[in-house]
Amino acid sequence: MSRVGDRARLEARVAKKSFRTASGQSVLVLADLSFALEEGETGALIGPSGCGKSTLMRILAGLDRDFDGSVHRPEQGRVGMVFQEPRLLPWRSVEDNVRLAAPHASEAEIASLFDALGLSEHRTHFPGELSIGLARRAALARAFAVRPTLLLLDEPFVSLDAPLARQLQRDLAKLVESRRMITVLVTHDVDEAIALADRIFVLSARPAHVTGEIRVKGPRAVLSGEERGAVAARIEALRTAG
Amino acid sequence: MALRIISFLTLICLWQVAAHFGNPRLLPGPMAVFTTMKAEAASGALFAALGITLARVAAAFLLAMAAGSAIGYAMGRSALFDRAADPWIIVLLNLPALVIIVLAYIWVGLNEAAAIGAVALNKLPVTVVTIREGVRALDTRLDEMALVFGFSPVKRLTHVVAPQLAPYFAAATRGGLSLVWKIVLVVELMGRPNGVGFEINTAFQLFDVPLLLAYALPFTAIMLIIETLMVQPLERHVSRWRPRAA
Numbered sequence: 001m002s003r004v005g006d007r008a009r010l011e012a013r014v015a016k017k018s019f020r021t022a023s024g025q026s027v028l029v030l031a032d033l034s035f036a037l038e039e040g041e042t043g044a045l046i047g048p049s050g051c052g053k054s055t056l057m058r059i060l061a062g063l064d065r066d067f068d069g070s071v072h073r074p075e076q077g078r079v080g081m082v083f084q085e086p087r088l089l090p091w092r093s094v095e096d097n098v099r100l101a102a103p104h105a106s107e108a109e110i111a112s113l114f115d116a117l118g119l120s121e122h123r124t125h126f127p128g129e130l131s132i133g134l135a136r137r138a139a140l141a142r143a144f145a146v147r148p149t150l151l152l153l154d155e156p157f158v159s160l161d162a163p164l165a166r167q168l169q170r171d172l173a174k175l176v177e178s179r180r181m182i183t184v185l186v187t188h189d190v191d192e193a194i195a196l197a198d199r200i201f202v203l204s205a206r207p208a209h210v211t212g213e214i215r216v217k218g219p220r221a222v223l224s225g226e227e228r229g230a231v232a233a234r235i236e237a238l239r240t241a242g
Numbered sequence: 243m244a245l246r247i248i249s250f251l252t253l254i255c256l257w258q259v260a261a262h263f264g265n266p267r268l269l270p271g272p273m274a275v276f277t278t279m280k281a282e283a284a285s286g287a288l289f290a291a292l293g294i295t296l297a298r299v300a301a302a303f304l305l306a307m308a309a310g311s312a313i314g315y316a317m318g319r320s321a322l323f324d325r326a327a328d329p330w331i332i333v334l335l336n337l338p339a340l341v342i343i344v345l346a347y348i349w350v351g352l353n354e355a356a357a358i359g360a361v362a363l364n365k366l367p368v369t370v371v372t373i374r375e376g377v378r379a380l381d382t383r384l385d386e387m388a389l390v391f392g393f394s395p396v397k398r399l400t401h402v403v404a405p406q407l408a409p410y411f412a413a414a415t416r417g418g419l420s421l422v423w424k425i426v427l428v429v430e431l432m433g434r435p436n437g438v439g440f441e442i443n444t445a446f447q448l449f450d451v452p453l454l455l456a457y458a459l460p461f462t463a464i465m466l467i468i469e470t471l472m473v474q475p476l477e478r479h480v481s482r483w484r485p486r487a488a
Binding site for chain 2: 061080102
C-alpha cells in the first residue's frame with residue numbers, strides 16, 4: 001500500500017458507540033465495527049432497520065464524535081452527504097442550495113449536473129415546490145457539486161417508487177463512475193447494493209458489527225442474472241447468520 | 243381592503259353621531275378635531291412633537307430589538323446561560339412599565355437616556371422570550387447539513403439561522419412597535435418637555451379634548467402606516483418561500 005493510497009483511504013474502527021435514552025439507560029448501538037474502502041471504491045452497508053447504520057454515517061461524516069474508536073477520512077477531503085431526508089434549505093432556490101454548498105463549482109459543472117439529474121427546469125424553484133423525488137435529486141446534485149472525496153449516501157432512494165429509484169440509481173452509478181472518490185451507501189435494498197457497490201458490508205442487528213464483506217466482481221459492470229443471484233444469496237446467508 | 247375602509251368610515255360616522263348627541267366639550271366631532279389639528283400643524287408644533295416622539299420610538303425600538311435578539315439568541319443556544327438569565331427576564335417581564343420608568347428617572351435623571359432606556363427595558367424581555375423560542379425551534383438537521391458541507395459561520399447565520407428566525411423577528415417587531423410607542427407617550431408625559439406625550443399632558447391639564455385628539459390621532463395614524471407599509475410587507479417577504487403565508 002502506497003502512502004498516497006493511505007491518504008485517500010477511508011478506514012473506520014468503532015470499538016463502542018452507545019446512546020443514552022431519555023430514561024437514562026445506555027444502549028449499545030455499534031460494537032467492534034470496522035471496515036475500509038480504497039480510493040475510487042463504493043461500499044454498501046446493508047443491515048436490518050434500526051441496527052445503527054445512520055449512527056455510523058453520522059460518525060463517518062464527523063457529526064458524532066462521541067464514540068470509542070477512530071475514523072480515518074481521506075485527507076484534505078471535502079465531504080458530500082445525502083441524508084435520509086433531502087435537508088434542503090426551504091427558503092433558498094434549488095440552484096442556491098447547490099451553490100451555497102459548493103461555492104467553487106463552475107456554471108458549466110452545475111449546468112451539467114442539473115442536466116444529468118433532470119433538474120434544469122427546476123433551478124429557480126423552492127424545495128417546497130418540488131416532489132420528493134426531485135428534492136432527493138437536488139440533494140444528490142448538492143452532494144456531487146462539492147466534488148467530494150468522500151460521498152455519504154444514507155438511504156438516498158428510500159420511499160421513492162421503484163422505477164424512479166432505478167433511474168436515480170443509474171444516474172448515480174454514472175456520476176460515481178466519473179469521479180475518483182470514496183462512496184459509502186447505506187441501503188436495505190440488496191439489488192441497489194449490488195448495482196452500485198464494489199464491496200458490500202453486511203451488518204448484524206444491534207449492537208451492529210460487520211458480519212461479512214462481499215466483493216462484487218467487475219465494479220458496477222453489468223452482471224449476469226446468475227452472478228447477481230449468487231451475490232444476493234451470499235448476502236442473505238450472512239444476514240441470517242448475523 | 244374595501245371591507246377595512248367601510249369599517250373605518252363606519253367608525254368615523256359613529257363618532258360624528260355620538261358627538262352630535264353628546265357634550266361637545268368632552269367629545270368634539272371629527273371636524274372640530276380636524277380644525278385644531280390644522281392650527282397645530284400650521285404653527286409647526288404638531289410636526290415638532292411627532293418628530294421627536296418618532297425619534298424616541300425608533301431609538302428605543304432599535305435598542306430593545308438589538309439587545310433582545312442577542313440575549314434571546316444566546317439563551318436559546320446555551321442551556322447554562324438560559325438558566326442563569328431566565329429569572330432576570332421573568333422579573334423584568336412582570337415589573338410594571340410605570341415602575342421601570344419612575345426608577346429610571348430617579349436613578350438616571352430626567353434626561354433623554356433615562357427616557358429611551360426605560361422604554362427599551364420594557365420592550366427587552368418580550369423580544370428575548372420571542373427570539374429564544376425561535377432559536378429553540380431551529381432545525382438541528384439543517385445545522386448538521388451546514389456542518390457537513392462546511393458552511394462558514396457567516397453563511398450559517400445568513401442562510402440557515404436567520405431565515406428560520408425571521409418569523410419570530412417579525413412577530414417581535416410587530417408586537418414591539420405597538421408596545422414601544424404606547425410606553426414612549428407615558429415616558430414623555432412624566433418627564434420630557436416635548437413630544438406627543440407632553441402635548442397630551444398639556445391638553446389633559448386644560449381639559450382640552452380636541453387638542454388631545456389632534457395629537458393622538460395623527461400619531462396613531464403614522465404608527466398604523468408604518469405597520470402596514472413596512473412591517474407587514476417585510477413579513478410577507480421573509481415568508482415568500484412558504485406555500486402559504488403563515
